[in-house]
Amino acid sequence: QSVLTQPPSASGTPGQRVTISCSGSSSNIGSNFIYWYQQLPGTAPKLLIYRNNQRPSGVPDRFSVSKSGTSASLGISALRSDDEADYYCAAWDDSLSGPVFGGGTKLTVL
Amino acid sequence: EVQLEESGGVVVQPGGSLRLSCAASGFTFDDYAMHWVRQAPGKGLEWVSLISWDGSSTYYADSVKGRFTISRDNSKNSLYLQMNSLRAEDTALYYCGKDKLRMGELSIDYWGQGTLVTVSS
Numbered sequence: 197q198s199v200l201t202q203p204p205s206a207s208g209t210p211g212q213r214v215t216i217s218c219s220g221s222s223s224n225i226g227s228n229f230i231y232w233y234q235q236l237p238g239t240a241p242k243l244l245i246y247r248n249n250q251r252p253s254g255v256p257d258r259f260s261v262s263k264s265g266t267s268a269s270l271g272i273s274a275l276r277s278d279d280e281a282d283y284y285c286a287a288w289d290d291s292l293s294g295p296v297f298g299g300g301t302k303l304t305v306l
Numbered sequence: 307e308v309q310l311e312e313s314g315g316v317v318v319q320p321g322g323s324l325r326l327s328c329a330a331s332g333f334t335f336d337d338y339a340m341h342w343v344r345q346a347p348g349k350g351l352e353w354v355s356l357i358s359w360d361g362s363s364t365y366y367a368d369s370v371k372g373r374f375t376i377s378r379d380n381s382k383n384s385l386y387l388q389m390n391s392l393r394a395e396d397t398a399l400y401y402c403g404k405d406k407l408r409m410g411e412l413s414i415d416y417w418g419q420g421t422l423v424t425v426s427s
Contacts, residue, residue: 198350231412233351240401240417241343241351252415284351286412294365295412297343300350 199224200285200298207304213273216301218285219266224296226266228288232259235282235300244283245270272303280305308332308416310402315421322392326421328385328402336360336380339410342387344398345420354400355387359408370396392425399423 201219208214220226232245243252248268249261260271272279285298314326328340342354355376356365364376375388385402399422403414 229411233414235351240419241414242417243413243415246406246413246415247411282350286351286353288412292368294356294367295353297351297353 198299199289199292199296200287202283202285202298202301204299205302205304207306208272208275209306210275210277212275213271214275214303215272216270216283216285216303218268218270218298220268220287221266223291224266224287224289225263225268227290230261230263230268231286232261232270233284233286233297235284236278237281241284275305277305279303308404310404310416310418312400312402312418312421315400315423317424317426318392319427320393320425322425324389324392324423326387326389326400326402326423328418330383330385330402330404333404333416335378335383337408339405339407340376340378340385341403341405341410341412341414342376342385343401343403343414343417344396344423345401346395346398349398352398353412356405356410357385358410363409365410389423392423394425397423397425 229247233241234244235241309331357376373391399420401420404416406413
């Protein structure tokens, strides 16, 4: 059972907007930055969002984050077939004195 | 070009020990914190350990605390993970990752391809 809770799956059609939620607590999302990673099939994870809403160079602005209290969500607009991947949220947890990942959400583009 | 290459993954018996290495190139190694993150077969990501740029600060997941030790040799641009008292649940692909910061948060902007550790009798 992960400290950060994500839905196991999500889906959408090309061009659609989808959101993936991440629920935590006051010791992690509620008081620290949220991060998001994308893992394409058979590859290493890739940093998608850092420090709540910062995108590394090369990550399109189709990816955005909203955060409120102890929850956050990743929004992907203009969905493409190559967005099909596993998405993980992560945050530092003050109680555990270290980072924690969510369980991951498998995004299917129909 | 930033490159991270893990090595050392093998099949080991429960209770055994193993040392993973990560060779870094293409960036100033001693300017950045480094992480180990693992992924059990068919499962999600699990953060394992973090070391600051100079090795003065280290952090561990509860699941490995007291059994694993992270270290680095900045003169060799290398990161290590000493794994003792291995258990079946430690079976995973182990990734090393570079943080964007000196002290480290969770901004892992470069990842290796991973090295597979299998704990089995």
